[in-house]
Amino acid sequence: MPVTNFEFPEKYRYQNGFNSYLESEAVPGALPIGHNSPQKPPLGLYAEKLSGTAFTAPRHENKQSWLYRILPSCSHPPFTPLEPPSPDQFEQQPAKLHYIPNQLRWDPFDHNPETDFVSGLRLVAGAGDPTLKQGLGIYIYAAGRSMSTTSAFYSADGDLLIVAQDGVLDIRTELGYLLVRPMEICVIPRGIRYQVYLPAGPARGYALELYQGHFTLPELGPIGSNGLANPRDFQSPVASFTPDHGTTASDGPTSYTITAKFNNTLFTTAQPHTPFDVVAWHGTYHPYKYDLGRFNTIGSISFDHPDPSIFTVLTAPSDHPGTAVADFVIFPPRWLVAEDTFRPPWYHRNTMSEFMGLIAGAYDAKRAGAGGFVPGGASLHNVMSGHGPDAASYEGARAAGLAPVKVGDGSCAFMFESCLMVGVTAWGLQACEKVQTGYSQHSWGGVKVHWTGEAGGEARGHLLDG
Numbered sequence: 494m495p496v497t498n499f500e501f502p503e504k505y506r507y508q509n510g511f512n513s514y515l516e517s518e519a520v521p522g523a524l525p526i527g528h529n530s531p532q533k534p535p536l537g538l539y540a541e542k543l544s545g546t547a548f549t550a551p552r553h554e555n556k557q558s559w560l561y562r563i564l565p566s567c568s569h570p571p572f573t574p575l576e577p578p579s580p581d582q583f584e585q586q587p588a589k590l591h592y593i594p595n596q597l598r599w600d601p602f603d604h605n606p607e608t609d610f611v612s613g614l615r616l617v618a619g620a621g622d623p624t625l626k627q628g629l630g631i632y633i634y635a636a637g638r639s640m641s642t643t644s645a646f647y648s649a650d651g652d653l654l655i656v657a658q659d660g661v662l663d664i665r666t667e668l669g670y671l672l673v674r675p676m677e678i679c680v681i682p683r684g685i686r687y688q689v690y691l692p693a694g695p696a697r698g699y700a701l702e703l704y705q706g707h708f709t710l711p712e713l714g715p716i717g718s719n720g721l722a723n724p725r726d727f728q729s730p731v732a733s734f735t736p737d738h739g740t741t742a743s744d745g746p747t748s749y750t751i752t753a754k755f756n757n758t759l760f761t762t763a764q765p766h767t768p769f770d771v772v773a774w775h776g777t778y779h780p781y782k783y784d785l786g787r788f789n790t791i792g793s794i795s796f797d798h799p800d801p802s803i804f805t806v807l808t809a810p811s812d813h814p815g816t817a818v819a820d821f822v823i824f825p826p827r828w829l830v831a832e833d834t835f836r837p838p839w840y841h842r843n844t845m846s847e848f849m850g851l852i853a854g855a856y857d858a859k860r861a862g863a864g865g866f867v868p869g870g871a872s873l874h875n876v877m878s879g880h881g882p883d884a885a886s887y888e889g890a891r892a893a894g895l896a897p898v899k900v901g902d903g904s905c906a907f908m909f910e911s912c913l914m915v916g917v918t919a920w921g922l923q924a925c926e927k928v929q930t931g932y933s934q935h936s937w938g939g940v941k942v943h944w945t946g947e948a949g950g951e952a953r954g955h956l957l958d959g
């Protein structure tokens with residue numbers, strides 16, 4: 494069901510539609526009509542172009558927005574590395590990542606009262622390299638306090654998909670506000686500056702940074718023209734600004750700090766004027782949110798269940814059709830009705846890597862015990878690492894009656910699936926102190942032999958009779 498458990502302040506008004514050409518003005522007349530860069534834009538604003546793709550990208554991929562702001566974003570003193578640096582925050586260099594074939598599972602990651610959204614962001618696993626615009630980073634965030642109202646953050650490394658798990662994020666972006674509650678996600682595109690407030694206390698969740706390309710909706714094929722995540726349910730902000738500035742870009746005390754994530758290193762600068770001075774904008778490059786409760790889940794009504802790609806909310810394609818650098822997949826509440834079918838996920842080994850998290854409730858392929866797979870925790874089944882239901886889940890599903898049953902009520906697991914092998918950071922493997930020991934043994938050590946054939950000897954294949 495859609496998320497409704499938070500009062501909806503007036504400042505959250507949205508424009509609907511995925512990948513739409515949108516426009517918004519906070520002051521009537523601020524948007525130039527029929528013109529992107531007039532000699533003198535309305536109201537004395539500066540026109541600034543924000544490119545999310547190469548200028549010459551094909552139309553269906555092209556993402557550009559025009560911002561009309563009080564001062565251009567270039568007007569700031571030089572960035573300097575953040576001091577003191579946090580060596581374990583974004584340890585991304587591929588040589589420092591740990592590539593291991595074992596199945597991994599994490600207990601819920603700690604809340605942290607000392608951090609805000611930026612200082613509380615930790616890279617757990619990743620692949621590729623932001624300098625080459627290839628790959629992705631998988632993060633946990635834990636924020637105990639709001640960012641300062643005079644601060645802003647942006648990442649030059651990629652688009653950030655945020656999966657709220659616990660606590661509410663009130664995100665002010667250059668292009669307007671987004672309220673993101675548990676069971677909602679948002680995407681903040683590369684380069685867009687934002688602040689994160691915590692209107693309902695501490696927050697924790699997951700994030701995926703996409704170093705290459707952008708998320709899009711999966712093709713629907715024979716499903717047809719509707720289903721899964723529908724385009725109209727994606728919401729983008731309306732323009733909002735604060736007119737706090739001197740008479741020039743360097744006039745006044747340097748009250749506003751800008752923190753940049755650039756090749757997984759944080760840099761900072763301070764400027765006298767607010768970065769949230771975009772009075773109007775139009776274009777296709779903008780942040781958006783989505784309520785996972787609106788996902789139109791589709792499955793089998795006969796036998797067997799489809800591949801979990803049927804649960805894809807957003808996909809980030811590689812250069813090879815049908816193969817994703819990152820898929821964002823959810824396992825929401827749904828009816829299982831398939832006849833003569835093992836209903837939980839099958840045992841499998843995939844060429845894709847699978848990082849899973851749990852937003853709420855319990856996941857139907859894992860029962861409790863040995864720490865379990867619980868909200869705020871995670872698991873990683875890397876390239877060709879075998880996994881599937883734990884022994885208790887298998888036995889339960891093998892013996893279960895096959896009347897229609899609803900699974901996952903009040904629950905939602907998700908997966909960041911990638912065609913890339915992901916490495917785990919030292920923080921993810923050790924410093925976070927959440928890796929469960931004995932995950933594999935607990936889950937699959939007790940899997941029983943059900944074989945009913947002959948014991949001993951070697952049997953060879955034969956041709957099946959017509």
Ligand SMILES: [Fe+2]
Pocket residue numbers: 841847874880
């Ligand atoms: Fe899997």
